[in-house]
Amino acid sequence: MISLQRATREELEKFDILDRQEHASRFILRTGLKKHQQYFDDPNVTHLAIRNSHGELCGYFILVVETETNSVEFRRIIIAQDNLGVGQIAIKEMEAFCRREFGVKRIWLDVFEDNAIGRHIYPKMGYQWFKEELLEERKLLFFEKEL
Numbered sequence: 001m002i003s004l005q006r007a008t009r010e011e012l013e014k015f016d017i018l019d020r021q022e023h024a025s026r027f028i029l030r031t032g033l034k035k036h037q038q039y040f041d042d043p044n045v046t047h048l049a050i051r052n053s054h055g056e057l058c059g060y061f062i063l064v065v066e067t068e069t070n071s072v073e074f075r076r077i078i079i080a081q082d083n084l085g086v087g088q089i090a091i092k093e094m095e096a097f098c099r100r101e102f103g104v105k106r107i108w109l110d111v112f113e114d115n116a117i118g119r120h121i122y123p124k125m126g127y128q129w130f131k132e133e134l135l136e137e138r139k140l141l142f143f144e145k146e147l
Contacts, residue, residue: 002086004093007047007060012036015047015060018078031062031076048097050079050090058086061094065102072098074109091125099147106146113139 016033039045039062050059059079063072074094079087098104109127111118119141127143134140
């Protein structure tokens with residue numbers, strides 16, 4: 001059992017530590033604490049803390065509401081190394097949160113082509129590829145899901 005709740009500013013330091021895990025750093029462009037703080041102050045950006053059944057922080061999401069397209073950019077999910085297996089459950093909870101809290105009809109994300117886990121999980125969860133781009137000589141794949 002996991003739960004999601006809006007993160008607090010104090011948790012941003014823990015998010016920065018989660019970003020530095022070896023398994024995470026291969027797939028993200030590291031944000032850094034200062035950037036997390038800037039995002040936190042943006043009213044269109046939501047940080048969600050992911051908590052395990054003991055109420056302990058085990059990951060987080062960054063979501064960006066795009067009101068003009070009635071969409072949410074699923075910018076990031078990071079799960080603590082020792083809590084593997086909660087990601088898909090957390091994504092389902094995040095989708096329900098987006099419907100309930102933001103009333104959006106679409107969620108989209110991007111994933112580097114070499115992220116085999118993401119390329120496997122997102123289509124499995126109903127996300128469909130819609131375009132690709134190059135970012136710093138790495139291929140970025142874009143997926144979306146209608147809610």
